[in-house]
Amino acid sequence: MSVTNAYHYKMINKIPCFLHLLSEGSERTQIQVLKVLVNMSANPATTRHFLKAQVPSLLSFFDNCINSDILLRALVFAANLKKNANNEDGIMTEDEYSEDSVFSMLCRDSAAFAQKLASLLHHPDTDVKEHAVRILTQ
Template sequence: MSHAGRMTAARSLLTAALGAGVCYCLYRALSARGKRGGSGLQDRVRGMTVRRSAGVQSENIPKCVGNLEAHHLESLLQLLSGSSDSPAIEQILVTLGNSAAFSVNHDIIRNLDGLRIIGGFLLHPDPKIKAGALNALNNLSMNLQNQEQIQVFINEVLKSITESTINSEVQLAGLRLLVNMSVTNNYHEKMADYIPNFLTLLDGGNDTTKIHVLKILVNLSANPLMSAPLLAAKAPSALTFIFDCSSTRDVLIRALTFSANLSENLGRECDGQGHYNEDSLYAVLFEDPAALQRNLAPLLLFPDPEIKEQVRRCIGAKTLKYS
């Protein structure tokens, strides 16, 4: 069969492959490659489960879903590494991200050099593509071996978070990835310089942003070695607003847990607290114990036992008489 015939056959197969969830992104990228001389990808997509379709229209293009097989993932990654078509790149990243929700694909994508390929799009100027790469890496980061490769991108992720519009999808996708990357202590030091930025997001972000930032801060504060950079970080002077009774429970419980972790770590320090600046997190939260008690005491009236327990951890069991 001639090259033109093979390309036509491949496009027909891909157009019919709506049920596989990858047809459109493969079709567009394959078309682009065909104009540059072809790639023979039709051989790697044979055997896909297909169903007949009356045709592909833009409003009917499905999002790429489903647990793809290894050869499908290989084809997608090859297309991704060579494509300059932004809509195709975005769709392929969505497909890979959805596929990475299946743990069986974590090792496959890593072994196909997929983490490096996907991570390369963190520098892309299109926010949709950048968010797609972050979301895909987030799902892939549920694997500790994958984290060893993803950690090389932490600086790019942190820059994406700090340089993106507040509460944007790129910012949230980056925060979600760092939540996973901070579950172990392995990469905490890589995030230390950006702690002031996290604290600033607590001051200006919406509840969703605050919750993700606080998840990271809780993970960091659970590591005693991170106490010094956390307590020394520059913090907004009004940060204690996170203890306000009007805060949502999801924000409040994480803010209290973060503060309680730091409070307990302070109690273990042997050299005192005199080395923190007046605009540090230590100064905002702990320099005036009486102010901290005033901020936290109303929370002891909450009916939620977990909130009460975290308050007690913050201020110490002997400080207040509990109701």
């Protein structure tokens, strides 16, 4: 259902559930959830819903010690959202986003996120480095 944009509207109300599974699930679950989140985050129509979601632990996924499969997917997820947020007129109205929202981490108070990304520039995986640069330069 997440591979094509045609069904994303049916899954939008489940975004908090997916993010909860991402925070609480095993590594295997996290990888599967991130596959769905990456596909959905590529669709600009879902961006506002993701940015409103509250995920206090999301920042912990951008660490050098995280499984590379999880880290890379988390980076693609964040890059998709940041790209869509930057391209969307009116999506950056800060008043509608809470302090622990995905928007706050990516766009409003992104110093901690930028610091995490900067540390990933020394990661041994080239793909991880490239995605970190992609996000930092958006």
